[in-house]
Amino acid sequence: MKKFPEGFLWGSALSGPQTEGYSLKEGKSASTWDYWFKENPERFNEKQGPQITSNLYENYVEDCQRMKAIGLNSIRTSIQWTRLLPDGKTLNPQAVAFYRDYFTKMKENGVKPIINLFHFDMPMWLMDKGGWETRESVEAFRFYAQTAFECFGDLVQDWTTFNEPMVHVECGYLQGFHYPAIVDIKKAVQVAYHTLMAHVKAVQTFRKLMPQGSIGIILNVSPSYARSQSAADLKAKKAADLVNIKSFLDPAVLGKHNSDLVELLKNNQLLPETLPEDEKDVAANTVDFIGLNYYQPSRVQAPEKASFPAKTLDDFYQPYDWPEKKINPYRGWEIYPQAIYDVAMMMKKDYHNLPWFVSENGMGVADEERFMDDSGMIQDDYRIEFMKEHLSYLHQAIEEGSNCFGYHTWTFIDCWSWLNGYRNRYGFYRVDLEEDYKRTVKKSGLWYKKLSERNGYEE
Numbered sequence: 001m002k003k004f005p006e007g008f009l010w011g012s013a014l015s016g017p018q019t020e021g022y023s024l025k026e027g028k029s030a031s032t033w034d035y036w037f038k039e040n041p042e043r044f045n046e047k048q049g050p051q052i053t054s055n056l057y058e059n060y061v062e063d064c065q066r067m068k069a070i071g072l073n074s075i076r077t078s079i080q081w082t083r084l085l086p087d088g089k090t091l092n093p094q095a096v097a098f099y100r101d102y103f104t105k106m107k108e109n110g111v112k113p114i115i116n117l118f119h120f121d122m123p124m125w126l127m128d129k130g131g132w133e134t135r136e137s138v139e140a141f142r143f144y145a146q147t148a149f150e151c152f153g154d155l156v157q158d159w160t161t162f163n164e165p166m167v168h169v170e171c172g173y174l175q176g177f178h179y180p181a182i183v184d185i186k187k188a189v190q191v192a193y194h195t196l197m198a199h200v201k202a203v204q205t206f207r208k209l210m211p212q213g214s215i216g217i218i219l220n221v222s223p224s225y226a227r228s229q230s231a232a233d234l235k236a237k238k239a240a241d242l243v244n245i246k247s248f249l250d251p252a253v254l255g256k257h258n259s260d261l262v263e264l265l266k267n268n269q270l271l272p273e274t275l276p277e278d279e280k281d282v283a284a285n286t287v288d289f290i291g292l293n294y295y296q297p298s299r300v301q302a303p304e305k306a307s308f309p310a311k312t313l314d315d316f317y318q319p320y321d322w323p324e325k326k327i328n329p330y331r332g333w334e335i336y337p338q339a340i341y342d343v344a345m346m347m348k349k350d351y352h353n354l355p356w357f358v359s360e361n362g363m364g365v366a367d368e369e370r371f372m373d374d375s376g377m378i379q380d381d382y383r384i385e386f387m388k389e390h391l392s393y394l395h396q397a398i399e400e401g402s403n404c405f406g407y408h409t410w411t412f413i414d415c416w417s418w419l420n421g422y423r424n425r426y427g428f429y430r431v432d433l434e435e436d437y438k439r440t441v442k443k444s445g446l447w448y449k450k451l452s453e454r455n456g457y458e459e
């Protein structure tokens with residue numbers, strides 16, 4: 001039996017825009033997703049947009065009971081900036097009432113809410129002014145954070161500022177996947193910097209308003225593994241870790257920018273614009289905990305040809321197709337559970353063993369109805385196996401002293417996923433889009449209940 005520490009959080013992760021629906025109703029204004037879908041629905045898988053998603057807005061009371069029914073003792077989800085403050089200044093009473101009741105219902109069902117403020121959902125009114133490219137975004141976000149702490153701070157003690165900030169930087173400004181879908185490395189660095197300062201200012205506000213609470217940030221930590229031990233490949237690996245891990249983890253936990261990253265940016269004439277007081281604010285506003293999302297590692301190699309100064313990330317490192325990798329055949333992502341041990345030990349060694357939790361880990365499956373049995377239940381043994389493999393490495397790291405306090409899967413119910421719509425299913429509950437968003441528990445949900453009740457599992 002693999003037992004986990006007492007009080008371990010067995011949870012799941014969600015986000016507001018991916019589950020709530022009602023995307024332009026009840027006073028909510030448009031985020032970049034609402035705007036982009038209206039302008040360009042073909043970009044979205046099967047033209048599935050953000051309007052309805054999993055319709056949690058109408059189902060949250062029963063959904064909170066469903067959380068309890070599969071043993072979840074924690075949920076981390078996000079609130080939507082565009083719902084709480086539709087124009088950035090005016091409080092939306094319907095949003096306050098909805099979120100207050102949602103968090104209350106979670107708690108009545110024994111589910112601890114960990115609430116995140118931003119999950120890729122930039123308000124369109126702010127994007128029209130330049131979004132994260134402008135310094136104005138820092139104060140706009142700080143004000144939103146303050147409003148959220150004031151409205152819900154009596155119900156929610158544990159907060160996070162951003163989910164995977166490097167995703168809106170890379171997908172929006174380097175890879176053309178998310179709005180505004182431009183490729184401009186200089187802008188990408190400035191966007192990352194303003195996002196970091198928005199996080200710092202939110203933490204500073206939190207310390208004043210909620211001295212008893214805890215605050216963190218959620219980072220997608222995909223450790224990179226080099227193709228070979230050659231100096232060039234190792235240099236590429238180092239650059240990948242600087243960009244993808246240390247860019248946010250160092251300032252958030254250690255209160256300072258990573259000096260090698262600063263050097264790399266400087267050499268490539270990529271340093272962002274800053275204010276003189278920023279460094280002091282970064283140093284004074286470190287986090288209480290970290291959430292780490294892990295799906296797959298990144299395999300890297302030295303670029304064959306690189307521009308100098310760099311124009312894209314490819315000039316620092318390039319993806320490497322490791323021939324021995326094990327693949328999730330239903331999503332195409334690599335399965336490499338050992339990496340969860342590696343990041344856990346990195347937290348212990350390089351980040352003074354700060355408390356942290358797995359804030360997302362999960363297995364996406366396309367066309368999952370093919371695994372439905374005659375009773376209508378998805379027999380997702382592959383997902384149980386995936387969780388066991390990852391939990392086994394996590395358990396080992398905890399035994400060796402890594403300070404991990406919880407494991408959150410992606411996700412509780414099947415949810416809408418940006419450009420991929422409902423292509424990849426991850427939930428413990430299937431959501432039937434054809435049958436009024438009916439929820440049906442999957443085999444993995446029943447397994448998770450046992451896991452949570454026993455605080456561990458039989459190997």
Ligand code: BG6
Binds near residue numbers: 018163416418
């Ligand atoms: C995570 C994001 O990285 O990946 C989620 O935080 C997203 O928002 C999830 O839904 C799964 O992504 P995909 O592309 O497989 O649907």
